[in-house]
Amino acid sequence: MLDVSNLSVRYGAIEALKGVTLNVTPGEIVTIIGANGAGKSTLLRALSGLIRPAAGRIRFEGADLAAVPAHTIVRNGLVHVPEGRMALAKLSVLENLLAATGIRRDKSEIAADVDRVMGRFPILRERAKQLAGTLSGGQQQMLVMARALLARPRLLLLDEPSLGLAPVISQQIFELVSEIRREGVTVLLIEQNAKRALAIADRAYVLELGRIALTGAAAAVASDPRVIQAYLGG
Known part of the structure; x- marks a missing residue:
């Protein structure tokens, strides 16, 4: 569904992404974890057409997105829920x-x-x-996710959906992500709560300083000693 090859993004002299290669197949939840400043949000912004890469290729369902405007990317079925609701x-x-x-x-x-x-989202009907x-x-996060679903995505990009939320609300958001996938929407998830993200994902990528440092099945990534030490509190 999504094929990213050797993607580089620059902010002036700063190279935020350095040759990132990844893929997402239909029906998956794929998570990307990494420290603040690793380039995770930059990656999603490049995929959704909000910023243009300096080099590399982005293909969605076989179509090259390099010169496609953001609103057309949404219409084609790739929908981005940015960080900050x-x-x-x-x-x-x-x-x-x-x-x-x-x-x-x-x-x-x-x-x-x-x-x-x-x-x-019954609270949205009430309000x-x-x-x-x-x-x-938490209600605003539900609203922006509901809004994204109304664009009828086939691939949903979620950037830190649980950020700043109480644990009980965060739990509801992760359950919702799993439910969305069960209904046929593929998900690419960036999440600061690496433990929860890896628990619901099929596959994972670890992004460090703009490069993919590790990839594999989510369970295997979650059990990697480097990931445990750096991201899971081990």
């Missing part, structure tokens, strides 16, 4: 959800899809008229 604070919950449907061509199905995501900026952090 980024709900539209001055719009209502319902208006936030509807904002994701502007790119869709199947207008007749939007109402049913909105009702479906509100069924999955449909409430301004998004007044929601709690």
Whole structure:
């Protein structure tokens, strides 16, 4: 589904990604773990067209994304939920959800899809008229994930979805990620809670200083002594 080859990204003289190669196949949850500043968010921003790589190739379902604008990438089925939630604070919950449907061509199905995501997130139905900026952090995370689902992704990029959330809410978010995969959406997950991310993922990559340092089945990566020491509190 996703094939990234020798990807490099620069911010001026700083090379944030240095020849990153990875792939994601349909139906997987793939997680990328690494320290702050390793380049994880930069990678997702490059995949979704928010920044342009200096070198390398990104192919999604066989199509080259090198020169494709971000809104077209979303329309093609690759949807990015960035770090920091980024709900539209001055719009209502319902208006936030509807904002994701502007790119869709199947207008007749939007109402049913909105009702479906509100069924999955009952708190959003309860607070449909409430301004998004007044929601709690966990509720805003649910909102931006629901909004992303309304864009009908085939590959969902999630950047730190549990960041700053209480443990009980974080647990709900991880359960939701697994549920989304069971419904047929492939997931590429960046997550600071490496232990939980590795527990739900099929495969994992470890990103260090802009390079892939380790890759393999999630269980194997989780049992690697280097990962235990650096990321799992061992």
